[in-house]
Amino acid sequence: MPPIRSPHTGRIDLTHGAGGRAMQQLIDAVFRPAFDNPILARADDHARFEVPAGRLAMSTDCFVVSPLFFPGGNIGSLAVHGTVNDVAMSGARVLYLTAGFVIEEGFPLADLQRIAHAMGDAARAAGVAIVAGDTKVVERGKADGLFINTTGVGIVPAGIDISGDRARPGDAVLVSGTMGDHGVAIMAHRAGLEFETSIVSDSAALNGLVANIVEIVPTIRVLRDPTRGGLAATLNELCHQSGVGMSLDETAVPVRPEVLGACELLGLDPLNVANEGKLVAIAPATDAARLLDVLRRHPLGRDAAIIGKVIDDPARFVRMSTRIGGERIVAWLAGEQLPRIC
């Protein structure tokens, strides 16, 4: 590690957030090499870049996941994937991210460096650049190690109109893969559970998959990533926004057997559990087969499935025909099932 002024060797102290030389050294030693790109290298208090005329999509997310390192990723990779995905759900080509850090005094520099490198790697893999950043340090006990905010921008291709209020009765509802992997990976890790098959987070950038969708199925109406609150919260939100109901088939919803097993052990419903590399897609029924094909041809959509359809329902309920032949309402949890999952 390059030399960083630090009285408590190897740990962040308050000088690293004070706007002076120590902060500059931290940026030069940790963030600049990890995020390496010419826009960031200008070192102004803002990033500048050219954009074409058109519609810009912008999204922001704070990450407070605990623990910071988990099977399948860490807070850094998650912070990149999460915001890339939120921007991509507009159909946009994601261009740039910013990154803001609130660091607790005493945080190990080696961990910060590992997290910063994971962010840089995730951004490069997704084809986006982290072009601006900010670092604040708070006293010991005033934060929980590290919180990260990422904010992203992208350009929505002409002719694409994707929004949560566009679901219409008759439309097909698809998911791009198995549900619940991220949340269960975190919870199982926290609980210290060991499973025969280890469960890892599905944290991944979906912008490549979305690019294929908007190119081949430009009639796509809704895209959303079922993160906090899981598939259940996402579908209820969409029903609320579009003023419709949904009818799902439980047997069609893909869930890994080991995730299902862990959920039973932990008392969780996989439909309430967060995903970080999956999307819900809603398109006219006539395009459903083509959409399914696009999804399945992509490595991140191999387990994609048509899970149900949009129906007319003034009550805006998400109904599901169950494995055992009944029907239940997929409820939108009022409260907290899984704190600090992202």
Added chain:
Amino acid sequence: MPPIRSPHTGRIDLTHGAGGRAMQQLIDAVFRPAFDNPILARADDHARFEVPAGRLAMSTDCFVVSPLFFPGGNIGSLAVHGTVNDVAMSGARVLYLTAGFVIEEGFPLADLQRIAHAMGDAARAAGVAIVAGDTKVVERGKADGLFINTTGVGIVPAGIDISGDRARPGDAVLVSGTMGDHGVAIMAHRAGLEFETSIVSDSAALNGLVANIVEIVPTIRVLRDPTRGGLAATLNELCHQSGVGMSLDETAVPVRPEVLGACELLGLDPLNVANEGKLVAIAPATDAARLLDVLRRHPLGRDAAIIGKVIDDPARFVRMSTRIGGERIVAWLAGEQLPRIC
């Protein structure tokens, strides 16, 4: 206050960050009315808006100021001003902000509402809209009340090229007003000091002032807001970026007498103390008088002054001829003078 599901009446709990109904209620009750605008109202996970072709400026900042409420503002107004100013320092017309919140469990809803309204008011006054947001809640003791990230975008007018690496020997160095007001207001408030004249933060949005500058002095080379680390850190940064030195006249640097008095009491140098509504402007010497005039005609630039000039100096020092006729180096503090000032 509209009804919000909250077992601990009037306080944030973990359900408010869980992606479920309680979070939706919090957003609908607190943030949507405070930030009220049609882009935010779409309620997708991203904001979408039209931009013209050209150069976009983007900046991000995390706010961890303590205390959250201080003379002249609160963390909400500061979070809007801070990012508006960082984007504006590119010469850009600032368009949109995002806002991310990390809230400690138990935080009073009334305080959150007051802060959100201050953000909305500050944004409207600056002519920008808060178009996307995110809310996370962490357990009691895992944050210090509230942290806010804001990220902003703006459009840089054609023909304007402002950057920290453009200062050239001979250029004039100006400030838009008195130095040290924000930091001293916070420190005095923390220390419980009472002064005959109360000192308030200068927190303000400078985008209107910047618009005048770029219109009337398009040759402007450098703009930067001297926040953390104060004027001393900012000028040292600029010398470093441009590969130049500076020569200042201490008697020309505007400092309020009461701020100077408080600094003496608190053992601070006003040049190291943060400002949140001031800018440093560097322009060719031939444009200095015109730039000073533009600044002084604006309410936020009434106390503007030419404080020195850029000089050729391979050592990149900021030198200052002192009040008593000597010369000193204005050092870039290595460490922490004022923790959690913004």
